[in-house]
Amino acid sequence: MTGTVRILALLVVAAMTLVPFVVMFATSLAGPAQIYAGGLLPAPDAAAAADNYRTAWTNVPMLRYLLNGTVVCSAILVLQITVAAPAGYALAKLPFSGRPVLLAATLLALMIPMQVPAIPLFVAVAQAGLLNSYTALIVPFVISAFALFLFRQFFLSYPDEVLEAARLDGFSELSIVWRLMVPAAKPAVAAFATISIINHWNDLYWPLVVITETEMMTPPVGILAFRSTAESSGNLGALMAGGVIVTAPLVIAFLFLQRSLIRGLTASART
């Protein structure tokens, strides 16, 4: 293929990739008359656009969805790192007696899809009366086998000589963790954070299982609930405006953090 043909082929695939983004945004700016007229894209209409975004913001508690998503994602991320980073360090550098067992358990857990433990966890959550709570949304994810493995691999490559030198200098094991390991782990934390936030902001499965009350919905569940009312009332513009509001934060944030995200995505490929 010549250079021009290649670029043309890429442009076609890129255009197909962008179609739903363009349609979502264009529809969010149009009124019912323009949308139902058909054709390639509806014409924008300032008054209708303002109306769509106002409806999306007020007909459903959109701010509450975004807040729930933020609370749940941050809590999951902080707890995952707090649990997995020290354990990853221990797995890599400290020869404790249960180490081979924990490593084997981590590798086993890496293969277990969430839908399997989700069934008994749902029974437990329901019987504990914890449906429709932040606890139900957060707790099942505080341990991430991927994070454990990622931090172990990361600390494995940390030079032992530096640790020995610090010990000879009289560093306690605890201060080695705080003063050497925590700062050193920053790239691994950044890579993992991008993956974790994307997964949990966008997750539909588990929130759909444990949340039925509007006030506790995360953004994807909220959009799904909004859709059932917006479609019956023919208000597609407002639904698309809701989609834009929910999708934009991550897409915009990660456009600036592409490098860190790609490192996170490929971390598991390299191990």
Added chain:
Amino acid sequence: MTRSSAETRARRRFGAVLALPAALLLLMLVIGPSLIALGLSVTDYRLGMDEVQWVGAENYARLIDDTGLRQSIVNTVSFVLVVAPLSVLGGLWVAVLVAGAGRLQGLFQTVFFLPVTATLVAMATAWEVVLHPSFGMLNALLETLGLPAQRFLSDPDLALWTLAAIAVWKMLGYNVLLFLAGMATIDRQLYEAAALDGAEDGWRRFTLVTWPMLAPVTLFVTVITLIRALGEFELVAVLTNGGPDGATEMVIFKLYQEAFRFFDIGAASALAVVFLLAVMVLSLAQVTLAERRK
């Protein structure tokens, strides 16, 4: 001597303390519940029921006997067989094109990156607008080409393939990024050496250098795509609810309904165990093949 062995003991204890929370949570939230699901799959347990009966392999037999369940397995396998090759080979092809796009490389990479971060539920509703039978963009396009309009999501012969196409859209960008990252690690000198050996054109450079050097990445991308396609849930839940007429029922959606709508925990657990086995076989195959290459 005694001092250093005391230090080693202290270090071991410290390691155990650091690892303990992770070990306990792994047991309580992942491995323990999975074993319980395995146990529940041979019972007739329903949520809210006091008595639990051992039913042996009955739930598993239903996966074959029950028309709906069998249909969901057949649909899932067809879906995977379409989605995986298209999004793996398509991803590789696009990545090779992007890598050769010169100054436009960064721009294209950003475009293919967008579906990775986007909220799929919102994007699926946007696809619904694109595919709408009366005012959707795709039918408008078909009409200008003189082709008949389609009911992409409500035609039983079409719906599953429509979902497959959207799944390829979703996975392609992710695979492109993984392949690009893999290609960035290939030593430039290999291409120069191949050129010296007379491999001038793009195709021969690809078969001599890119394809063999990317083999580990391709293996990983293939396995992760297969697993993600097998576990497809959101597209069904948002766009079709398994319809029309069960044409888009898939395993995880069926599992979801059995467990969380009908509270038939036993039947759902049997589906979960079958799904788990499929995922484990794929993961272990990847590890084994990757080790053999070393």
